[in-house]
Amino acid sequence: MPVTFDLHQLELPIQAAIDDFEQHADVNQILNQLRTLVIQFVEDLVACVIQQKLFCQEFLATLKTLAGKSAFRFNGYKKTSIRLLSGRSIRIMSPHFKPIAPKKRGRKSKKRKAKNGCHLGLTYSGFIDRTSILLSSSAIQAALLCPSFEIARQTLSSFGIEINVKTIQNLCRDLGTQAIRHRSEITLSERDYVDGRVLAVFMDGGRLRERIPKRGRRPVNQKRQGYHTDWREPIQIVIEWLNDDGSRDKNALPLYDATLDGIDKAFDMLESYLLQINVTKADKVAFCGDGARQYWKRFSILAQQLNIKEHYEIIDYTHAKQNLFEIVDKLPKKMGAKAISKTFDQWKNDLWQGNLNAIKRQIRGLIKSPKKYKEAMKKFKNYFEKNNHRMQYNTFREKGLPTGSGCVESAIRRVINLRLKAPGTFWKRETAETMLFLRSTLLCGRWNLMLKNILLANRNEWKHCH
Known part of the structure; x- marks a missing residue:
């Protein structure tokens, strides 16, 4: 069924903006006015298209089938709000699904239960927590690249996106939580093959301060509980594809990730990544780092577990x-x-x-x-x-292997130091872990891959790349 829309409704506001321009002669003001008008028109139009799709019986049947696979059932249409481009809240009716409650014998509990349903139609259509992935991506990238969430809010506002700091933080949390479920797979594509290639794996530690609430009662003369700000060492991982001469293959995106959960978790993550790209088919694998023993006593064990054909351990020159x-x-x-x-x-x-x-x-x-x-x-x-x-540098160079770990030092500076190590900045562990993963994904060029795979995962169509 076609969606009807009237372009003539834009004529009067556009003419009013033009008339204003004749008075103030400020091109920036008229651009801002017209941008707001056009975005609002597009949002209203798309909201109508979405609403029509959600009322479509064929689409509803598809959602019911998908929900049944996860033990959810249709719970009728409910009012909810969505955000599309500008952050403006738009009310629509959406099919609501809730978990199928297991049959229990005995008396029913009168306790209130937390809401645990979902708007599957929105998730299927490219929303994350009722916000379009396009808007979420813009807001989260601003939060990742700006020095603070407040500066991110101000930057977004200058582009016509009006959302508050709390919403930006929630978007980061929601996207990060969803992506981290498939951490070692969500940023990969079918182009990440290693058959006959040379891989270089780099690992090193950075620094940030964790915010840990103090135990016990809050002191009477203080308004807040207080917290400790201990230094922690996030472990940064970098995986690169190399050319025959040992230089980085610029046609292959590197893999970045970082974790605050310690060296053992970092090696578990590294193992998962290497398994996903089928490292056993690689011609050679070079493990590079500084002289820290915590890395070297694990690299050889990892190479044996993964049945790597030929591996080298290299201390940064x-x-x-x-x-x-x-x-x-x-x-x-x-x-x-x-x-x-x-x-x-x-x-x-x-x-x-x-x-x-x-x-x-x-x-x-x-x-x-x-x-x-x-x-x-x-x-x-x-x-x-x-x-x-681990110090046969001339031999390594002749074999087309790296002799330094400058790329991981650079990654630590860009991923960790420029945002998470800022003076006076203290992070809760969960937030820091999310920011480490999202900044790693963004700065290694795999952001759009992650968004594409999240959409496919929400449609239950996403399959492992390898």
């Missing part, structure tokens, strides 16, 4: 040089700055070539102080000798 400088700092000052600098350059070259024995011999020959010699050798044995196989 820059981190290795920084640790090498700690030994250089033990050299006697009487050598002179020029000689020490020359020695450091030689050692960096030896480190690149994997010639650690040459460095060890020079440590013995140059450092005469027993105390400093002992400290230098302790550092050399614990860091360099134990990680010798």
